Amino acid sequence: xxxxxxxxxxxxxxxxxxxxxxxxxxxxxxxxxxxxxxxxxxxxxxxxxxxxxxxxxxxxxxxxxxxxxxxxxxxxxxxxxxxxxxxxxxxxxxxxxxxxxxxxxxxxxxxxxxxxxxxxxxxxxxxxxxxxxxxxxxxxxxxxxxxxxxxxxxxxxxxxxxxxxxxxxxxxxxxxxxxxxxxxxxxxxxxxxxxxxxxxxxxxxxxxxxxxxxxxxxxxxxxxxxxxxxxxxxxxxxxxxxxxxxxxxxxxxxxxxxxxxxxxxxxxxxxxxxxxxxxxxxxxxxxxxxxxxxxxxxxxxxxxxxxxxxxxxxxxxxxxxxxxxxxxxxxxxxxxxxxxxxxxxxxxxxxxxxxxxxxxxxxxxxxxxxxxxxxxxxxxxxxxxxxxxxxxxxxxxxxxxxxxxxxxxxxxxxxxxxxxxxxxxxxxxxxxxxxxx
Amino acid sequence: xxxxxxxxxxxxxxxxxxxxxxxxxxxxxxxxxxxxxxxxxxxxxxxxxxxxxxxxxxxxxxxxxxxxxxxxxxxxxxxxxxxxxxxx
Numbered sequence: 001x002x003x004x005x006x007x008x009x010x011x012x013x014x015x016x017x018x019x020x021x022x023x024x025x026x027x028x029x030x031x032x033x034x035x036x037x038x039x040x041x042x043x044x045x046x047x048x049x050x051x052x053x054x055x056x057x058x059x060x061x062x063x064x065x066x067x068x069x070x071x072x073x074x075x076x077x078x079x080x081x082x083x084x085x086x087x088x089x090x091x092x093x094x095x096x097x098x099x100x101x102x103x104x105x106x107x108x109x110x111x112x113x114x115x116x117x118x119x120x121x122x123x124x125x126x127x128x129x130x131x132x133x134x135x136x137x138x139x140x141x142x143x144x145x146x147x148x149x150x151x152x153x154x155x156x157x158x159x160x161x162x163x164x165x166x167x168x169x170x171x172x173x174x175x176x177x178x179x180x181x182x183x184x185x186x187x188x189x190x191x192x193x194x195x196x197x198x199x200x201x202x203x204x205x206x207x208x209x210x211x212x213x214x215x216x217x218x219x220x221x222x223x224x225x226x227x228x229x230x231x232x233x234x235x236x237x238x239x240x241x242x243x244x245x246x247x248x249x250x251x252x253x254x255x256x257x258x259x260x261x262x263x264x265x266x267x268x269x270x271x272x273x274x275x276x277x278x279x280x281x282x283x284x285x286x287x288x289x290x291x292x293x294x295x296x297x298x299x300x301x302x303x304x305x306x307x308x309x310x311x312x313x314x315x316x317x318x319x320x321x322x323x324x325x326x327x328x329x330x331x332x333x334x335x336x337x338x339x340x341x342x343x344x345x346x347x348x349x350x351x352x353x354x355x356x357x358x359x360x361x362x363x364x365x366x367x368x369x370x371x372x373x374x375x376x377x378x379x380x381x382x383x384x385x386x387x388x389x390x391x392x393x394x395x396x397x398x399x400x401x402x403x404x405x406x407x408x409x410x411x412x413x414x415x416x417x418x419x420x421x422x423x424x425x426x427x428x429x430x431x432x433x434x435x436x437x
Numbered sequence: 438x439x440x441x442x443x444x445x446x447x448x449x450x451x452x453x454x455x456x457x458x459x460x461x462x463x464x465x466x467x468x469x470x471x472x473x474x475x476x477x478x479x480x481x482x483x484x485x486x487x488x489x490x491x492x493x494x495x496x497x498x499x500x501x502x503x504x505x506x507x508x509x510x511x512x513x514x515x516x517x518x519x520x521x522x523x524x525x
Contacts, residue, residue: 222457224476250457252476277478320478350481419497422481426500429485 001140002055004073005047007040008064008080008088041178041228042079042106044164046132054136058168064091069098075139078120079106082360082384089119096121101144103135108381110197111362113147115379126150127183127198129161155199158183159208163215171220176254178228179216181209181242185230187258189282189295191326191357191365194230203235206242213249224277227255236264243270256280258299259306262313272317278351279314280322283307286343290331311347315428320350327408328357328401330394337404341411348424354408355386356401357393444491445510451486452506455479465507480504487513 043058050056061067064087070076076095080088085108092102096119104116105124113123122144124131131148138144150156158180166177184198216223232255233239239261246253252275259281262268271279284300285291291301314321325340344352359366359375361384369375374392377383383390393401411417445465453460456473469475469483487509488494493516495503503509 222474277476318478318482419500422484422500423497425481426485426488429482430489433485433489 001053001074001136002072003050003057003075003077003136004070005040005043005056005058005077005079006061006067006091007043007059008061008078008084008091009038009040038176038178038226039169039174040079041164041180042128044166044168045162046077046105046128047165047168048162049129049132051133051136056168060173061091064088067091069094069100071098071100073100075136076100076102077135078102078104080104080108081106082108082111082381083386085116085381087382089116092119101139103139103144105132107193107197108361111193111360113149115361117146122146122148124148126154127156129156153199155202156183158202158204161204161208163212166212166216167219169219171223176224176226177216177220178226179209179212180204180228181232182229182234186234187231187295187297187299189284189300190368191294191360191363192230193360193363196362196364198230201234203238206238206245209242210245210249213246213251217249217251222250223252225251225253227253229255231256231258233257233261233267236260236267239267240264240270243267243274247274249274251275252277254278254280256282258282259303259310262306262310265313268313268317268319271314272319276319278320278322280324280353281310282324282326283343284324284326285329285332285336286325286339287331287336290329290336292331294329307343308347311349315348315350315425316432318429318432320425322351322353323347323349324353324355326355326357327405328389328391328393328396332393333395334400334404337408337411341408344412345417345420348421348428350421350425352412354405354412356389356405357391358384358386359391360384441510441514444513445506447490448483448487448506448509448513451483455483463506465510466505469504483509491517493517 039060047056047058078088078092088104092104095102101121103122103124104120105128109116109123110125113125116123122135123146124135125147126149131150135144135148169177171177182201182203184201185192185194186201188195213225216225247270254277257279261279284294288301288304291304292298294300311321323344327336340354359369369391370378376390376392380390389398389401392398449460449463452463452469452473456475458473467473469480470477484495484500484503491513493513495512499512503512
């Protein structure tokens with residue numbers, strides 16, 4: 001049996017003016033390029049649980065429209081983001097027309113399996129490690145079931161997760177490889193799908209993560225690793241143990257964290273010493289008022305006062321911070337754009353990412369906005385790019401939100417502003433060099 | 438005061454450490470990011486190292502252009518020449 005795994009990722013803005021503007025905006029384009037140039041961890045993970053007698057080939061699909069259907073496969077598995085769902089559906093339709101069974105898994109499939117089903121012979125709902133061997137078994141028999149689901153409430157024990165088959169990838173084609181240390185996030189923000197998809201927050205044992213990293217080191221001696229976590233340093237004891245091990249390896253890395261990572265200077269020291277290049281953190285808003293209520297425990301609002309300290313603690317140790325802001329939160333007024341610009345400039349954030357509040361299907365946010373009649377369209381997956389507006393904001397118009405976002409892009413990503421941020425970081429680095437002699 | 442060859446040698450050693458390559462194998466025209474695999478953070482750190490080590494300050498509008506050993510060495514050389522002219 002021969003299986004093709006097709007990974008469809010990348011970001012494509014739909015709003016024409018923003019797309020045109022985005023072409024020259026590094027804050028958006030570069031992050032988009034990074035995402036698009038990472039191989040799918042799902043592909044490598046499924047390859048690791050594929051029976052030895054099955055051939056498993058991996059393909060990135062950067063351009064679905066011009067993808068030539070490969071008729072020599074017995075099964076084609078797709079993984080995609082919601083923003084690419086329609087392109088994925090169309091490509092799956094072409095494979096089915098050629099008589100090849102198709103299956104979809106991943107985030108979008110898990111969030112809205114019924115929506116995807118008409119285009120696929122089978123949809124894999126939830127974590128794939130245990131479901132994938134069943135799918136292969138049934139495909140071999142020609143008896144694919146419409147849905148493969150984890151049992152209600154079932155959570156995969158990630159201590160059993162196999163080491164992904166990283167050697168599936170030609171590392172020369174990518175600028176990063178991904179490793180997952182945890183699944184889910186305990187914060188449960190209204191807009192985030194992670195808590196919904198992954199359920200309980202789980203961490204891999206340190207030795208398991210290190211085994212994966214050591215596997216990468218066999219194919220890439222000085223890798224750049226992106227930890228594909230939603231929030232890496234939730235458990236501080238585990239984090240320190242992990243980073244002490246990591247600093248003995250030759251890696252550079254990037255991850256996502258919340259601001260509590262900077263509460264413990266020893267942890268930040270370990271991050272810097274183990275090769276951390278940048279952390280991405282969801283500040284969401286500089287306004288305490290706008291943060292109010294976005295997560296169940298109101299944690300982000302309570303931690304607003306530590307944002308500036310977080311940036312200083314990280315950047316003073318050469319760990320750059322990519323601060324993320326969401327525009328269009330319910331308490332946001334048209335003043336929010338200037339507030340974000342002021343915060344970014346004042347704090348010396350080396351990088352920032354501004355996105356629009358996005359009601360991904362399956363999230364609490366989607367359900368609430370739908371109930372309040374504020375979705376522009378109920379099924380508008382190709383606008384789930386994080387940059388296209390698909391809801392009516394509470395305290396401004398859609399035009400104000402789109403216009404404000406364009407203005408903010410111009411403010412934050414102009415050449416002048418980028419120079420200013422680079423200079424700020426160079427001066428910080430010089431001070432650090434002077435301090436260490 | 439550092440000679441031009443001292444400057445190039447010190448830059449070469451720092452690049453080798455950051456790019457994790459053998460100093461002797463660095464092509465002076467190799468691009469830090471695209472040829473040597475350095476990160477954008479490495480590039481900023483290199484600029485900070487060069488400015489501090491050679492008492493230089495690159496013009497902000499040139500920062501993104503100093504992406505090879507030769508370009509950085511030439512920029513430091515030019516800065517020092519301008520300084521000397523200013524001193525005379």
